[in-house]
Amino acid sequence: MNRSCPKIDKEKKSVSSQDPCFELENVCFAWPGKHPVLDRQSVRIPKGGFILVRGRSGAGKSTLLRLMNRLEEVDAGEIRYQGQAITAMAPARLRQQVAFLQQTPVVPDLSVRQILLSAFAFRINQDKTPPGDEALLAMLDWLDLGRLGLGDSGTALSGGQRQRLCLLRALIIGPEVLLLDEPTSSLDRDSKKKVEQVAVQACRDGKTIVMITHDDFVPDGVCVYEMTIDRGKVTLCQ
Amino acid sequence: MTQGALVISAWELSIAALFVFAVGAISLWARLGLEKGLLVGSVRCVLQLLAMGYVLRFIFGLASAWIVFLIFFIMVGFAARIVKGNVSQQKISFVLPTFLTMLMVYALITAVVTGGIVGATPFWHPQYFIPLAGMVVGNSMTALGLALDRLFSDLRARRDEVEMMLCLGATAAEASAGIFKGALKAGMMPSINALAGVGLVFIPGMMTGQILSGEDPVLAIRYQILVMFMLVASTALTVVIVLGIVRNRCFGSGDQLVV
Numbered sequence: 001m002n003r004s005c006p007k008i009d010k011e012k013k014s015v016s017s018q019d020p021c022f023e024l025e026n027v028c029f030a031w032p033g034k035h036p037v038l039d040r041q042s043v044r045i046p047k048g049g050f051i052l053v054r055g056r057s058g059a060g061k062s063t064l065l066r067l068m069n070r071l072e073e074v075d076a077g078e079i080r081y082q083g084q085a086i087t088a089m090a091p092a093r094l095r096q097q098v099a100f101l102q103q104t105p106v107v108p109d110l111s112v113r114q115i116l117l118s119a120f121a122f123r124i125n126q127d128k129t130p131p132g133d134e135a136l137l138a139m140l141d142w143l144d145l146g147r148l149g150l151g152d153s154g155t156a157l158s159g160g161q162r163q164r165l166c167l168l169r170a171l172i173i174g175p176e177v178l179l180l181d182e183p184t185s186s187l188d189r190d191s192k193k194k195v196e197q198v199a200v201q202a203c204r205d206g207k208t209i210v211m212i213t214h215d216d217f218v219p220d221g222v223c224v225y226e227m228t229i230d231r232g233k234v235t236l237c238q
Numbered sequence: 239m240t241q242g243a244l245v246i247s248a249w250e251l252s253i254a255a256l257f258v259f260a261v262g263a264i265s266l267w268a269r270l271g272l273e274k275g276l277l278v279g280s281v282r283c284v285l286q287l288l289a290m291g292y293v294l295r296f297i298f299g300l301a302s303a304w305i306v307f308l309i310f311f312i313m314v315g316f317a318a319r320i321v322k323g324n325v326s327q328q329k330i331s332f333v334l335p336t337f338l339t340m341l342m343v344y345a346l347i348t349a350v351v352t353g354g355i356v357g358a359t360p361f362w363h364p365q366y367f368i369p370l371a372g373m374v375v376g377n378s379m380t381a382l383g384l385a386l387d388r389l390f391s392d393l394r395a396r397r398d399e400v401e402m403m404l405c406l407g408a409t410a411a412e413a414s415a416g417i418f419k420g421a422l423k424a425g426m427m428p429s430i431n432a433l434a435g436v437g438l439v440f441i442p443g444m445m446t447g448q449i450l451s452g453e454d455p456v457l458a459i460r461y462q463i464l465v466m467f468m469l470v471a472s473t474a475l476t477v478v479i480v481l482g483i484v485r486n487r488c489f490g491s492g493d494q495l496v497v
Contacts, residue, residue, distance in 0.1 A: 070492035071401060091493040096407040106402040119406035166402075173407065 005223030006046045007238065020044040021177060021208045022068055024234070027077035029060075029067060037063045039232030040077065045210065050203045050222040051236075053212045055229035061212045062103065064229060065179040068210070069100040081177075092124040099175035103182045103212075105162040112140070113150035115165060119173045128173065139168055144194050160191030167198055178202060180211040255280070297364050306362045310348075310371050314340045317379040324383035327390040329497060335483040336382065339476055344374045347472045355464060373444070373465060377429065378473045385425025385477045386484060392417040393488055393497045400495055410489035418485055425477040429470045436466060 022045040030036040037060030045051055053061045066072045068079060070091055079086050086094055107115060113136060120130045131139070133150055140148055143164045148157070157165065163183060170178065180199060184192040196217055203209045203222040210227075218224060227236045258280050265272035297305055318337035325332070348371040353361025361367070393400065396417060403413035411418075436442060444465055448458035488497045 069405065071404065071494050073490060073492055073494065087492065091404070092407045092409050095405055100405040102398060102402060102405070104398060106398045108399065118403075122403070122406060122408045122412050124407040124409075169406070 005049065005238070019047050021047040021049075021082065022210075023080040023083075025078045025080070027067070027079060028075045029063065029072065030075060031063075036232040037229075038067075038074075038234065041232070041234045042077075043227070043234050043236050045208065045227075045236070046223065046225065047208055048203070048206055048223065049208055049225050050200065050219045051208070051210045051225045051227050052217070052219075053210060053227045053229065054214070059229045059231075061229055062181050064234070065100060065181055065210065065212065069098055069179055070094060071100065090124075092122070096124050096173060097175055098177040098179060099170040099173070100179040101166055101170050101181060101183055103185060105159070105166040107154040107157065107162045107165065109153065109155050111150065112148050112152050112154055112165065115154045116150075116169050116172060118169065125173055131172065139172070143168055143198060144190075160187045163187055164191060164195060164198075167195060171198075171202065175207065177208045177210065180209065182212045182214070184213070184215065184217075294364075294368065297368070301364065303360070303362050306364050306367055309368060310345065311341070313372060313375050314344060317375045321379055321383045321386065325386045325390060327386075327497070330390070330484065330487050332386060332480070332484045332487065335487075336386075336480050339479045339483070340375070340378065340382075343472055343476045343479065344371060344378070347468055347475070348374055351464065351468050370465070370468070374469060374472045377469045378476045381425040381429060381473045381477050382480055384428070385421045385481055388424040389417065389421035389481060389485060389488075390497060392420060393495065397495060397497075404493060404495075410486070410493040413493075414485055414488070418481060421481055422477060425481075426474060429473045433466055433470060436462070442466075 024038075024041055024043045024045075026040045026042055027038045028036060028040055029038045053064065055061050063072060067074055068081075068086075070086055073087075081089065081094060081098060108118075110118070113133070116136055116139075117130045119125050120128065136150060137146070140146055140150075145161060145164055145168075148161070154162070154165065163186075167180075167183065178199065183199070184195050187195065196219070199209050199211060200219045200222060203219065209219075209222075225236055225238055227234060258276060262273045262276050264270070265276065297309065314337060318333055318340060321336055322333050348367060349361050351370055352358045352363065352366040356366055358366040393414065400413045400417070404410070442462055442465070445455075445458045445462040448461060449455050488495065490496045
């Protein structure tokens with residue numbers, strides 16, 4: 001860690017930062033007929049940090065990210081983003097600022113250009129100017145996808161290429177938070193490394209990254225926190 | 239030269255039943271297992287139509303608006319129940335909005351057709367209102383079943399795609415626009431095909447009935463055109479409204495998919 005990072009308050013099991021990105025307060029959530037994924041859990045996620053979410057399979061890591069993005073609703077308690085209850089925000093506005101990358105990349109049968117610019121078709125992003133071809137090609141190159149043409153079909157891409165393309169598609173609208181659901185789980189070593197590098201770079205650029213991982217990956221040059229979910233409890237440590 | 243409908247005796251009807259017996263015999267011989275369904279279906283067909291004939295004769299004699307509207311209400315109720323049975327979806331309640339939309343749209347369109355176009359006086363005249371409403375209900379019911387089933391199955395099958403768009407800032411309507419269009423098309427396709435094929439591929443039952451009963455074919459055609467337009471309009475309107483309401487119910491307050 002090479003910069004000053006907010007410390008964890010061990011009593012509160014939470015970060016001591018005055019300016020948290022996300023706050024979960026007494027959050028409860030259970031899938032119908034199952035044990036609780038979150039049982040009255042409170043945690044504060046520091047702004048600008050790189051949070052690695054760990055836990056056994058089925059512990060509720062993906063569910064936590066889906067709750068933060070409102071793809072699921074809490075049963076009780078409250079989730080706040082930058083001090084505001086996420087239920088008080090327009091869902092599209094929240095998701096514009098808090099991007100969520102699904103574990104399995106979803107790439108429709110469109111050209112690479114159309115895939116990258118798909119978010120600009122939605123009303124919430126219509127005041128933004130989509131990048132031109134030159135900028136898109138530079139971005140592809142940055143993610144080692146320089147061999148792709150903007151007119152190539154997205155369905156012809158490999159799993160690693162699709163995941164990187166989806167990451168780029170999420171980054172292109174400039175979110176402040178990236179929720180990454182095991183983005184490297186099915187990737188080869190090179191693709192995995194590139195995705196991790198891009199996530200770290202995004203964090204260095206000021207974005208908060210919350211990433212589920214089962215690997216030993218430790219980001220360098222950013223404030224790293226580890227969040228563990230087990231039997232309905234969430235712990236955050238440095 | 240036209241003549242009135244030739245009377246069919248019970249004896250002649252029983253000769254027609256021989257066709258069904260022949261199919262049953264083939265089914266028995268080839269062990270197709272159709273004979274029970276054929277027997278039950280044929281008996282039901284005869285009983286239901288006989289009952290309908292006597293009920294209609296009775297209602298026409300009464301000429302009461304309340305009775306006409308009550309029958310219309312019951313027809314729509316059964317149609318909504320049949321739509322529910324055809325759609326495999328438990329989580330989202332769609333029967334009430336479907337029933338209310340059907341009731342309002344069908345009543346409006348049937349009333350415009352009987353009162354405004356056909357010129358029946360009063361507009362609820364049972365001889366016009368009940369058969370025309372019956373055609374509207376029957377056609378739209380099938381379309382609605384197809385459209386709703388497609389909407390639910392596509393939302394489930396393409397969940398990742400919908401959520402991907404939501405995650406990029408799409409509203410529920412934007413994220414499900416493609417699925418909505420697909421469901422609308424699935425519901426409307428039979429009606430649009432019928433418009434294109436009528437007179438070329440098939441002669442519609444109502445027109446056939448009018449011609450057989452001695453009506454001038456040109457007048458029968460006018461009625462048929464009216465019926466075709468009425469069916470397409472009521473189907474389109476009902477399917478669009480119901481799909482819109484039900485699509486909204488498939489998403490929670492946070493625009494999250496709840497199907």
